[in-house]
C-alpha cells in the first residue's frame with residue numbers, strides 16, 4: 131500500500147515513516163502542503179496521513195482542495211492541537227479519521243488498516259480466500275490453519291491482490307505499493323515476490339496474465 135505522509139516535524143515524520151515501512155507500507159513523505167498537493171496530483175495513493183499545521187498550505191485547506199477533486203482517498207489527520215474545533219474542522223473538510231499527537235504508532239497502523247478495509251468495502255478483520263487467511267492488523271497469514279511466514283513485501287503484494295480479487299493488477303501498480311520515493315526498485319522484484327508467494331501458498335493461487343499483470347481469481351470461477 132502506498133501512503134502519502136504529510137508532516138513538517140522532521141523527527142515525528144521520520145519516526146512515522148520508519149514505522150509504516152516496517153508495517154509493509156510504501157511511504158512518500160512530504161513536509162509542506164504545496165508538496166503534498168503536487169504529490170497527490172501526480173501519484174496514486176491508497177491513504178494519506180495529514181498533519182493539520184503545515185507550511186505553505188494548511189492541512190485543512192489541502193483537504194478541502196482534495197475533496198473538490200472527487201477523490202475518495204481515505205485521509206487520517208494528525209493534530210497537535212487538542213481542540214474540538216480543530217478536529218471538527220478537519221472532519222468537516224473531509225477527513226475520515228484523526229489522531230491527536232502524541233500518538234501510539236501501533237494505533238496509527240491499526241487505524242490505517244481499518245480505513246483501507248473500509249475503502250475496499252471489506253468489513254471483516256480477516257481476508258479469506260479458499261484455505262488462505264490474511265489478517266492485516268496482526269500481519270498474519272495462514273494456509274489451512276497453518277501460519278505461513280511472509281516477508282513485508284510478500285505480505286503487501288498478497289494483501290493488495292486479496293483486496294482486489296478478480297481484478298488484474300499490473301506489475302507497475304503492484305510496484306507502486308511496494309516502493310516509496312527514493313527507494314530503488316529491482317527490475318524483476320514483483321516477479322520474484324510472486325514466485326515466493328506461489329512456493330509458500332500454492333502455484334495456482336496467483337494467475338499471471340502475460341504482459342498484463344497478476345490476479346487472484348474469484349473462488350467460484352476456478
Ligand code: CA
Pocket residue numbers: 137138139181182183184
Ligand atoms: Ca505541523
